């Protein structure tokens with residue numbers, strides 16, 4: 001037997017609409033001007049664990065103390081005053097109602113990410129006297145986007161990091177030296193560049209093997225990190241060569257820094273497996289205010305100074321020759 005559809009009339013259309021609102025897969029809360037709850041649909045019951053009986057006629061902010069009360073009050077008052085809807089996304093505010101996330105495929109999210117719309121509701125006289133808050137569960141989209149962002153951040157971190165030491169890699173170092181040189185040209189605040197190379201490193205490799213050599217490089221990089229301020233930048237320039245950019249540091253201070261680092265490395269026992277190893281380093285320093293026209297000359301002068309430290313017997317610091 002075929003049932004004809006019920007006739008659409010004022011009475012049962014209201015019932016339908018209420019039923020529809022109750023069972024929509026979005027949260028719907030209706031508030032009056034005093035923030036008293038007038039409607040609390042099934043979505044809100046299921047996710048808050050608070051029944052409609054408890055919420056109806058209750059003051060919203062007394063039941064949900066972790067709501068951003070000042071912000072939401074202002075938002076609702078503006079919606080009523082201007083008779084305009086408002087929208088907030090999870091990017092601006094991850095959630096309005098702090099509900100747990102039960103999504104199996106997005107197990108990483110502990111809370112439900114939400115977008116929310118605030119709609120003005122008019123009475124029979126055409127005056128706005130209620131506001132509907134519609135809550136959309138956007139946990140899947142948000143977690144997908146966040147994991148993409150994390151992956152991109154990790155990728156850009158990896159692209160500037162030396163894998164063996166975790167210091168900056170050569171490409172990143174050079175781009176920082178370049179921008180530091182450009183900053184010097186604008187501000188005339190001098191910075192110094194220290195190049196450092198492990199002495200007789202080939203012998204370490206030849207005697208103990210490449211893996212021990214790698215460990216020595218790692219230990220030296222740790223020493224450099226310990227001595228470097230967070231505002232400075234240390235990186236691995238090549239095999240056993242490092243560069244340290246000392247921001248806002250004149251050559252005198254750079255020399256004190258380099259001398260302390262040289263001495264510390266000379267006195268450090270590098271323990272690898274059962275071996276106690278000692279290495280020394282040679283250093284060269286140049287400062288940015290020597291009339292260079294590009295950063296490569298600055299870099300080259302530090303490298304030349306390092307080369308002279310090697311020539312003079314190693315385990316020493318040499319300043320670039322500016323005469």
Ligand SMILES: Nc1nc2c(ncn2[C@@H]2O[C@H](COP(=O)(O)OP(=O)(O)OP(=O)(O)O)[C@@H](O)[C@H]2O)c(=O)[nH]1
Nearest residue numbers: 197198199200201202203205210213214239240310
């Ligand atoms: N273990 C290891 N060795 C490296 C790495 N990169 C470069 N080397 C080695 O470092 C050594 C550098 O040797 P040289 O350039 O002759 O210099 P040196 O023996 O340190 O001598 P001086 O610099 O003149 O004091 C070479 O044997 C390279 O193979 C690395 O990542 N790991």
